[in-house]
Amino acid sequence: MxxxxxxxxxxxxxxxxxxxxxxxxxxxxxxxxxxxxxxxxxxxxxxxxxxxxxxxxxxxxxxxxxxxxxxxxxxxxxxxxxxxxxxxxxxxxxxxxxxxxxxxxxxxVWKLAGLSPPVPLVTTFTLSADPPAQMLRQLESYAGARAIKLKLDGDFEADRERIRLVRQHRPGIWFMVDANQGYRVESLDALLPTLVEAEVSLLEQPVPRGGEAGLEYIRSPVPIAADESLLGLEDMAGLVGRFQVANIKLDKCGGLTEALAMQALARKVGLGVMVGNMAGSSLAAAPAFLLGQRCDFVDLDGPAFIATDMPDPVSYRDGRIHCPPTLWGMPNLA
Missing domain, CATH: 3.30.390.10 (Enolase-like, N-terminal domain)
Incomplete structure (x- = not known):
């Protein structure tokens, strides 16, 4: 020391x-x-x-x-x-x-962490739970996106309309929705047919943290990801039988060191793995980008939302996040 x-x-x-x-x-x-x-x-x-x-x-x-x-x-x-x-x-x-x-x-850092040399990753691009016309304008700005994440607001009819509009306007894109704890277990059965119809591939955190047990009785044809229900390693065991995917965020678990341990444990207990972020500059995205190298799903569009980023930022091309080797840690320029 x-x-x-x-x-x-x-x-x-x-x-x-x-x-x-x-x-x-x-x-x-x-x-x-x-x-x-x-x-x-x-x-x-x-x-x-x-x-x-x-x-x-x-x-x-x-x-x-x-x-x-x-x-x-x-x-x-x-x-x-x-x-x-x-x-x-x-x-x-x-x-x-x-x-x-x-x-x-x-x-x-990737070598210190025992990872392979990092590659650009397909990431979701987030649509806010806005009125339809505003949401569609934002969707148009994601012309190069390969994956879309739609925020829901818990208003069943409004959410159904948003879901259908996204699929109508982007028929071939990979598509997930994030409820941010906005639903109750008893209301999910009504939402699921819309998700199936729109070919939604992942439903994130539909119920509040603390209400996960009710998901044991839901037979969802759409895989469900835990976000707010998963803060750190101690929450992982409680996801089994309720969720199919663990969404790991570095701000929740306290850093890349624990996140890598969580990813390994998720694989051990049979869960898929997602890396996400709520916000932050490219400096915050760089460690998460390395975790993303071992994930099934990547949601790292946070730097695209902020008004001012740092020098030498991540970039988004062809629907992927690219992280320059000079951004954080010892660059590997070979």
Whole structure:
């Protein structure tokens, strides 16, 4: 362990346009950005927290100050997992430690993590739960998309219309919907025929966290992904028999280190794996992009939503997210 200096700053992370989901309208999601300096090496990380757990910007800043002495003592990533609580603050520090290790050893992060050289990934592009005309305008802007994710708002008739319109206007595209806890188990049977008719491939988090047990009695022809029901490793066992896919987000679980362990456990218990993000700049997307190399589904369009990104950002071409090797960690330019 070597002594480090922690620098913390914030970014309002304003969106280009509001994002509407069940129960919320976001005009942006503030982020915390950290730098860990020591020995001539700087590691960086970014996090936006988890709005439904109370992991707000103020909370992340408070956690970073509470653990400042521990962080500046230079812990390794496993010590970080066991000492700091899961959430955005730990995610940002975990990313900074990965980058420091990568730069210090002269090895790209993907190689440190035991991954194959990363490749561009097909990602979903998100449609807000807006009125139909506005939603269709946004859909038109995704001309190159290969996969679409539609946010639902829990209004059954409005959601059915949105679903049908997306499939009507993009007949061949891979299509999923995200209910963000907006439905109850007893109302799912009415929604499922519309999903089948529209050839929806994945239904994300239809019921509130805490109501997962009711899914044991649902025979959905559409696979169901857990998002809010899955925060960290401790939630994984409870998904079996209720969900078919685990959506892993670094801000929820507290960083790439735990996320990789979650991915391995999901495979072991027979679940598909998805990587997602709610918001964030390209710096936040870079560690998730590496996790995405081992996932079945990728939802990493967050940087496309923000008004101002960082230099050398991720890019979106041919429906894929491309992450430049110089963005985060030791670049592998061979």
């Amino acid at each position: 070597s002594k480090l200096t922690l620098h913390v700053e914030t970014d309002p992370m304003t969106f280009k346009q509001p994002l509407r989901i069940a129960g919320h309208i976001f005009t942006g999601i503030p982020a915390v950005r950290v730098r860990l300096e020591g020995g001539g090496i700087v590691g960086r990380g970014e996090a936006s927290g988890v709005y439904y757990t109370g992991d707000t910007l103020d909370h992340m800043l408070s956690v970073l100050e509470d653990y400042r002495a521990f962080i500046e003592d230079g812990p390794d990533r496993e010590s970080l997992r066991h000492i700091m609580p899961a959430g955005g603050a730990r995610n940002a520090i975990d990313a900074a430690l990965w980058e420091r290790e990568s730069l210090g050893q002269g090895i790209p």
